[in-house]
Amino acid sequence: SIIEEFRANDGKVGGPFEGAPMVLVHHTGAKSGTERVAPLMYQPESDDRMYIFASKAGAPTNPDWFHNLVANPDTTIEVGTETRSVRARVLEGDERSKVWEAQKSAVPQFAEYEKSAEGREIPVFALERA
Secondary structure, X not given: XXXXXXXXXXXXXXXXXXXXXXXXEEEEOOOOXXXXXXEEEEEEEEOOEEEEEOOHHHOOOOOHHHHHHXXXXXXXXXXXXXXXXXXXXXXXXXXXXXXXXXXXXXXXXXXXXXXXXXXXXXXXEEEEEO
């Protein structure tokens, strides 16, 4: 799996994600309480903040992990060889637009996801070091 590959290779993976900045986001089920891990591409900002995108590859609905992070925003991430505590925060308005436009520019695939999401605004989270 991508998760096993990430952990075996100091946070690097191949295939379609080769060279992309990847993070493993732990999230606790809003209803189940079960901890799960989502491998996601991220946009770095600083050592204390990065951004993730609830694109679900352009599906018309938000991914399950979106609802879980909204319900349980205090979580952990694995980035490179480090595990850190973070708080997830959904971006709104201009703050979201700025980060989203930068992501579409850096990774054009996200512009395709936006088109296929059929009007769903793809949520953007800041993951801030706790």
